[in-house]
């Protein structure tokens with residue numbers, strides 16, 4: 001049953017008229033092949049364009065005209081944060097990887113040879129961090145893996161609809177970068193609404209569905225509706241929250257007010273809210289600039305007018321937002337626009353990690369310096385948080401216990417819910433950038449959760465080793 005057949009006025013009397021100050025803009029996207037056709041890039045030195053060609057041979061690149069024209073300040077390139085967020089930079093590859101691909105391109109090597117080298121380089125990066133494939137994908141009673149579903153924390157199921165596995169632009173630091181290369185084996189996707197619905201029907205412990213990608217907002221509204229409308233049936237009363245992870249509010253705000261099916265999307269959100277679901281748009285933001293255009297503000301107003309809540313999350317990234325002032329300004333702007341700050345993440349083990357990573361201690365300093373500047377309504381942002389395989393681990397701060405300098409940590413989410421909110425301590429390490437670099441404090445041999453985590457992991461990997 002579609003939402004249109006519910007007798008809702010398509011034009012929607014309850015939706016406020018929306019000003020779209022920038023006028024309609026056709027969606028136009030550029031990839032590696034089109035580097036020479038991006039007009040403001042043509043003004044940059046040829047050497048820089050060559051570097052971009054080299055890096056985008058290995059890592060995915062895609063940017064649209066709105067980002068180019070309205071978000072990037074071309075007078076401040078290459079330092080501009082949105083330029084760093086979307087355009088490949090030489091430092092994103094290790095020198096030996098860069099040199100290998102650059103040499104092939106410079107000598108005009110054929111396509112197959114370049115692709116073979118690029119593929120080898122990618123395999124040396126980390127295409128699927130944190131055991132995502134084996135550790136988080138549930139299996140049915142027959143032991144078959146349920147593609148497109150991840151279920152790591154008891155309350156929340158992640159769903160990756162197959163039509164939503166791309167984005168309006170790609171973030172250079174994306175930890176899901178491998179799925180954009182076209183390697184089918186690495187994709188985490190599903191075309192099966194039925195698989196999702198069957199899973200949710202029988203898993204009554206699940207209160208939250210998080211539709212993610214890629215970006216589910218690249219989907220047609222009717223496809224999104226096909227996944228979400230059935231959840232209004234009483235069989236799914238336990239699913240109280242529907243979250244949609246997206247960067248479209250930043251990269252393509254026109255999705256919400258000037259696409260052919262924008263009204264259908266608004267009606268879908270509104271109908272789910274009216275039916276008693278909490279609808280949360282989990283918006284990915286890295287910088288206040290993404291909130292600061294007329295098109296972005298119109299999109300935010302319109303989504304909020306449906307009764308959906310917008311929550312903001314994003315990683316702390318060197319070259320983009322490793323600055324307390326940027327976070328404070330972003331959180332303040334979010335609160336003013338009615339958006340709830342939710343998470344500050346630590347950049348995880350992604351392809352170009354060496355370029356983007358910020359030490360944990362430094363991340364905490366930035367978080368704290370930003371928090372000090374904002375009111376309580378913006379202090380809803382938790383972090384800095386590492387989405388590691390055992391769970392989401394927050395750095396709570398640096399302190400001293402019995403003369404030993406330590407990092408205080410806690411699980412915000414854990415594979416075992418019982419791990420949550422227990423303080424634990426690591427030896428101070430100013431250079432550590434991830435959980436696995438940390439050592440337990442007080443001469444302990446391991447952290448409190450490690451033995452149990454090893455057992456959980458062995459169980460999962462055993463199950464995975466059985467033939468499908």
Ligand SMILES: *Cc1c(COP(=O)(O)O)cnc(C)c1O
Pocket residue numbers: 136150152153156157158210387392412413
């Ligand atoms: C972050 C995350 C969730 C959601 O956790 P919340 O703390 O409820 O926002 C669910 N599943 C996975 C795999 C996650 O990383």
